[in-house]
Amino acid sequence: MFSKILIPTDGSVIANAAARKGVEFAKQVGAEVIALFVAPNYQYPVYVEIVPPSYPNEEEYKASIKRTGETFIKAIADMAAANGVKFSSHSMFSDTTALCIVQAAQEHGCDMIFMGSHGRSGWGQLLLGSVTAKVLSACHIPVLVYRLQAEPGDKAA
Incomplete structure (x- = not known):
């Protein structure tokens, strides 16, 4: 039925719960x-004339975010290993997250995307997260949207 499932993550509680499921x-x-x-x-900080010394340059930013992404992905890798599931991962930089998710699914030959209903920016969306909604509208393969049944931190999630 399904041979490759793409699981996108942003490290949020809902993304982690969706990854587990x-x-x-x-x-x-x-x-x-x-x-x-x-x-x-x-x-780039376009709102000031002089860049503050504490503002990271592009290389520092990318290195920091890459480490963060590796932490998020490691959690899924550990889940896959514990369940005996074959695993691989991919990270990328883009301001069009939903399109990247769809493109990654196509590039890796995935036949399903399994994702959370909301991510880090999704709390303001009452029904469905904006990235999830965009993936649903742009994708031509099945997308299974996992919605938490309890508040984050509850054991029932």
């Missing part, structure tokens, strides 16, 4: 998991 689903159907972390591009 996505790995469990992959185990049930015998699929491989590909984790994806998409970070926003570096933004």
